[in-house]
Amino acid sequence: MEQYKEDFIRFMVESDVLKFGDFTLKSGRRSPFFMNAGAYNTGKQLRKLGEAYAHAIHDRFGLDFDVIFGPAYKGIPLAVVAAEAIGDLYGKEVRYCANRKEEKDHGDKGALLGASLKDGDRVLIIEDVTTSGKSIEETVPILRAQADVEIIGLIVSLNREERGLHSTLAALDEIRENWGFPAQAIVTMHEVVETLHNREIEGRVVIDDAMKAAIDAYYGEYGAA
Numbered sequence: 324m325e326q327y328k329e330d331f332i333r334f335m336v337e338s339d340v341l342k343f344g345d346f347t348l349k350s351g352r353r354s355p356f357f358m359n360a361g362a363y364n365t366g367k368q369l370r371k372l373g374e375a376y377a378h379a380i381h382d383r384f385g386l387d388f389d390v391i392f393g394p395a396y397k398g399i400p401l402a403v404v405a406a407e408a409i410g411d412l413y414g415k416e417v418r419y420c421a422n423r424k425e426e427k428d429h430g431d432k433g434a435l436l437g438a439s440l441k442d443g444d445r446v447l448i449i450e451d452v453t454t455s456g457k458s459i460e461e462t463v464p465i466l467r468a469q470a471d472v473e474i475i476g477l478i479v480s481l482n483r484e485e486r487g488l489h490s491t492l493a494a495l496d497e498i499r500e501n502w503g504f505p506a507q508a509i510v511t512m513h514e515v516v517e518t519l520h521n522r523e524i525e526g527r528v529v530i531d532d533a534m535k536a537a538i539d540a541y542y543g544e545y546g547a548a
């Protein structure tokens with residue numbers, strides 16, 4: 324496993340972003356783990372988050388794109404910090420863009436924040452996590468309503484590796500099949516368990532044998548084929 328992946332897994336736990344317990348997800352599934360990128364709340368955390376995304380974007384997509392799009396609301400800071408980190412680490416200037424939940428009819432009018440989209444723009448979507456793929460069903464029409472853009476892919480923090488809405492495929496694989504662009508993650512849940520099982524983070528074990536058994540049971544029910 325690449326060092327930046329292991330560092331990122333520890334970082335998620337230390338930042339109280341990746342938690343283990345009993346959670347009800349937006350999809351209605353009860354899960355023994357939960358990720359909330361909204362818990363990153365300091366400048367240092369956001370800088371490290373942007374760097375992790377930048378490394379993963381560079382490794383999986385390269386840098387031949389124009390815009391990072393972050394769906395409102397959690398995707399907005401992700402797009403900002405990733406664009407900044409790509410500039411700092413790789414010297415590549417990319418624009419950031421996000422949507423408004425409610426379109427403005429005065430001042431800076433329109434449905435978007437940040438850069439406007441132009442025909443021919445190559446766009447990378449950035450999110451925190453995708454459980455079922457439902458968010459992409461909302462995001463792609465927003466992008467294509469603005470301009471004739473090429474969506475080169477989706478990058479998320481964590482691949483939960485559970486089936487999506489409409490098949491036994493993992494949500495990220497389902498996105499690729501349904502929308503025709505690749506969906507990647509900084510780390511997978513398999514890599515999280517491999518890294519954390521019976522290992523201490525800040526003096527505590529977050530995935531002990533009992534938690535691993537709960538995670539295994541969850542994947543027995545919701546895991547992708």
